[in-house]
Amino acid sequence: MKSLKTALAALVLAGFALPAAAFEPERAECIAPANPGGGFDLTCRVAQRALEPALPSPMEVTFMPGGIGAVAYAHMNSNRIDDPNVIVALSSGSALNIAQGKFGADFDENDARWLASAGADFGAVIVREDSPYQTLGELMEAAKADPTGIVLGAGGSIGSQDWMKAALLMRTIGVDPRNLRYVAYEGGGASKAALLGGQIDVYTGDVSEMAGELGAGTMRILAVLSEERLPEPFAGFPTAREEGYDVVWTIFRGYYMGQEVSDEAYDWWVARFEELYGDPRFAEIRAEQGLFQFDMAGAEFDAYVKEQVASFRDLAREAGLIQ
Amino acid sequence: MDILAGLAEGFAVALTPLNLGLLIVGCFFGTLVGALPGIGPINGVAILLPLAYSLGLPAESALILLAGVYYGAEYGGRISSILLNVPGDASAVMTTLDGHPMAKNGEAGRALALSALASFVGGTAALVMMTVFAPFLGRVAVGFGPGDYVALMVFAFSCLATLVGSRPLKTIIGVVIGLMLATIGIDSATGVMRFTMGIPNLFDGMEFLIVVIGLFAISEALLLLESWTPVASTIRAQRDNIGERVREIVGYRWTMARSAVIGFFVGVLPGTGASIASAVAYGVEKRMAQGDDAMFGKGDPRGLVAPETANNAAAAGAMVPMLTLGIPGSGTTAILLGALLLFNVTPGPLMFEQRPEVAWGLIASMYMGNIALLVLNLPMVGIFARLLSIDTAYLVPLVVMLTFVGVFSLYGATFDLVLMLILGFSGYVLRKLGFSLAPVILGLVLGALLESNLRRALSISAGDWSILFETPAAIVFWLLAILVATSPLVMRVRRRKAT
Numbered sequence: 001m002k003s004l005k006t007a008l009a010a011l012v013l014a015g016f017a018l019p020a021a022a023f024e025p026e027r028a029e030c031i032a033p034a035n036p037g038g039g040f041d042l043t044c045r046v047a048q049r050a051l052e053p054a055l056p057s058p059m060e061v062t063f064m065p066g067g068i069g070a071v072a073y074a075h076m077n078s079n080r081i082d083d084p085n086v087i088v089a090l091s092s093g094s095a096l097n098i099a100q101g102k103f104g105a106d107f108d109e110n111d112a113r114w115l116a117s118a119g120a121d122f123g124a125v126i127v128r129e130d131s132p133y134q135t136l137g138e139l140m141e142a143a144k145a146d147p148t149g150i151v152l153g154a155g156g157s158i159g160s161q162d163w164m165k166a167a168l169l170m171r172t173i174g175v176d177p178r179n180l181r182y183v184a185y186e187g188g189g190a191s192k193a194a195l196l197g198g199q200i201d202v203y204t205g206d207v208s209e210m211a212g213e214l215g216a217g218t219m220r221i222l223a224v225l226s227e228e229r230l231p232e233p234f235a236g237f238p239t240a241r242e243e244g245y246d247v248v249w250t251i252f253r254g255y256y257m258g259q260e261v262s263d264e265a266y267d268w269w270v271a272r273f274e275e276l277y278g279d280p281r282f283a284e285i286r287a288e289q290g291l292f293q294f295d296m297a298g299a300e301f302d303a304y305v306k307e308q309v310a311s312f313r314d315l316a317r318e319a320g321l322i323q
Numbered sequence: 324m325d326i327l328a329g330l331a332e333g334f335a336v337a338l339t340p341l342n343l344g345l346l347i348v349g350c351f352f353g354t355l356v357g358a359l360p361g362i363g364p365i366n367g368v369a370i371l372l373p374l375a376y377s378l379g380l381p382a383e384s385a386l387i388l389l390a391g392v393y394y395g396a397e398y399g400g401r402i403s404s405i406l407l408n409v410p411g412d413a414s415a416v417m418t419t420l421d422g423h424p425m426a427k428n429g430e431a432g433r434a435l436a437l438s439a440l441a442s443f444v445g446g447t448a449a450l451v452m453m454t455v456f457a458p459f460l461g462r463v464a465v466g467f468g469p470g471d472y473v474a475l476m477v478f479a480f481s482c483l484a485t486l487v488g489s490r491p492l493k494t495i496i497g498v499v500i501g502l503m504l505a506t507i508g509i510d511s512a513t514g515v516m517r518f519t520m521g522i523p524n525l526f527d528g529m530e531f532l533i534v535v536i537g538l539f540a541i542s543e544a545l546l547l548l549e550s551w552t553p554v555a556s557t558i559r560a561q562r563d564n565i566g567e568r569v570r571e572i573v574g575y576r577w578t579m580a581r582s583a584v585i586g587f588f589v590g591v592l593p594g595t596g597a598s599i600a601s602a603v604a605y606g607v608e609k610r611m612a613q614g615d616d617a618m619f620g621k622g623d624p625r626g627l628v629a630p631e632t633a634n635n636a637a638a639a640g641a642m643v644p645m646l647t648l649g650i651p652g653s654g655t656t657a658i659l660l661g662a663l664l665l666f667n668v669t670p671g672p673l674m675f676e677q678r679p680e681v682a683w684g685l686i687a688s689m690y691m692g693n694i695a696l697l698v699l700n701l702p703m704v705g706i707f708a709r710l711l712s713i714d715t716a717y718l719v720p721l722v723v724m725l726t727f728v729g730v731f732s733l734y735g736a737t738f739d740l741v742l743m744l745i746l747g748f749s750g751y752v753l754r755k756l757g758f759s760l761a762p763v764i765l766g767l768v769l770g771a772l773l774e775s776n777l778r779r780a781l782s783i784s785a786g787d788w789s790i791l792f793e794t795p796a797a798i799v800f801w802l803l804a805i806l807v808a809t810s811p812l813v814m815r816v817r818r819r820k821a822t
Contacts (some may be wrong), residue, residue: 015430034660035365035369035654035657036368036369036372036373036658036661038661041661041665042661042664042665045376045665060327061373063369063733063734064734064735065527065734065761066523066524066526066734066736067509067524067526067527068526068527070523070526071523071524071526071734071736073523074523100514102509102514102516102526102628103523104523105521116706139777142636148785151783154515157509157510157511157513158513158514159513159514160514181782181783181785182782183469183779183782183783184511184512184513184775184778184779184782186511186775187657187777188650189593189650189651189657189660190593191648192648192649193464193465193593193644193648193650194465194468196462196465196648197465197466197467197468198466199466199468199779199783200783211669212649212669212670212673212674215673216673249413288667289664290664321514
């Protein structure tokens, strides 16, 4: 009997002790809202590898393609709304889709807890090696003289990130984005092919996509759309700002959680990412995936994403994409 | 002699015991994945990718494993097409047209053996073309503009007309249904949602595989249930003589040569792929056989050999833009490309210089893979053919179960299962009304490509339609399309004159 009493007492004590014990995810999972191999997959792999020492068991990466994240967003808002173990990869493309109502009429930027960033990529203005334009200035002058004389193309539809880059650039010289000759391809690879094949003159792509092309003598970066010059091997490319065109396009990558996840769990994950930002191992993993430094977690990241969605919404309204 | 030196280096990589073992594992898994309805090469590669990654394999070994799956699936896809009239993946749709009738005529073993040999010939011929012409072809492929694609699609549509048989109107209706399905989803040019009814699962459009599985597998199961005769009584499995098949396949050398070339070149073009290659090859073969084509669609071996040669050739062709330019030519090569990135190999024009062991190792492993697959597949012909002696009572639930698992494994969405069932019942109704289902699938595949490329062409030319007839390639395709579309008429007139 005595042993039973002790056991009971221990149980009661443990019961009281439990809430005090820090949260720890049981089976951590990262949902990549796309097929394997794409950007969302890479984003999840960054978390999987970087967080390995901080998690009791390895993080599982699962895939949920559909509507460039829309299916996963709906899923998180129904089945996993308070699941403390799951994070979902996101990019600025997701924010853009939310802004344009492409995540469904029922959802907006307040239907998730924006967790932390993984890193960022930046827009780039890319031309063929033998293109007549040597600088962004020359290209912009030509566009100003004859807006329909240049064929722009990229891996997204009208209203996508790639289109936005082109539209913002053209806005700086007073050209209405609706007058652009813009060709939508499926993804960056097809756009690069179209650029090489001479079907388009300018590709408004991303810096990291060019890693394999540097020194190959096939394409050139005219300008990068970052705030400041990028680290090597991209340090030689001027920013659009330097050239006098104030356009910055940051493609951030990060994670979100369900909107009803407890503060305790959310804070635990935020703390893990904040630890990572100081870890040189994380910097290495991030660089391997072609991402640049972009550290932001918790309330700051939450505010950033919401602010981005709001500014994307204004842009889309201005371009006549939404009412 | 750079090519030979590179290839030699590649074989040195591919023939290490680890890589050879991985290749055989990949080929076997791929055949299985291809043969199971619902699980195609994309799923197979996607399933193994995380595994390969967590095993910590070196880049070339991982890629060899994944390429084995990719390749094996093209071999495996034919098995269920022939035996069950259910394509194992989208590129095996054409194989059902003559493959299944052969099985029904009691020639399942012959069809399986012939198609394995044709796959081997197509794959190997395409590899040789790839080894020799890859760098050159990569450049040609990117020069192929939207206007050229439009002309190619029109040509493919005109080849479709050869499928018509005795019911031209029904084929056209089938194609139109496919075209209508192709319009569902977010419009790739403007980002506007079309016919999605606010359902997020439809935003990306109709998934080919779900349409294929729904239309073919579910409707086939329903038909089997309806007839309720044990399959064993209608289809007799028999032992087959491999030596005789090898002699027979030599007789189809010109069919295979034409189909391999068509398959390879269609495969090289980014965005087209094996389903279109096999449709074009089938159409061309039927045209070539004019006057002697009565058996097409009823179990003509040429109608089986042509698409099987072409889809394997296309699978190899699709690797060309990926390896030379870092541009994926198909859904599966896009995943392979992602795998490269994951293993820190930057795909692109410099890959052959920077990581020759990966690039050439992969090519050499594909040669080995073809041999391994032939060796794996021929002895299994008898075993597979015996599947047909399974009683309907067991076969139908088995097929239905596999389709559910396959479709669910795609995205893990119950919505897809409902969609598959709706399509399945529609397919059943269509078949009862005497429609053939292949035109629906091809309408879907071709329609999406035709539309996006037509709109690209017109946004490049600012609305000027002459862009569609600007290049030599486009003009050649238009002429071929006219030739193929009018040849039945011409033949009829000639025959009338002759009599």
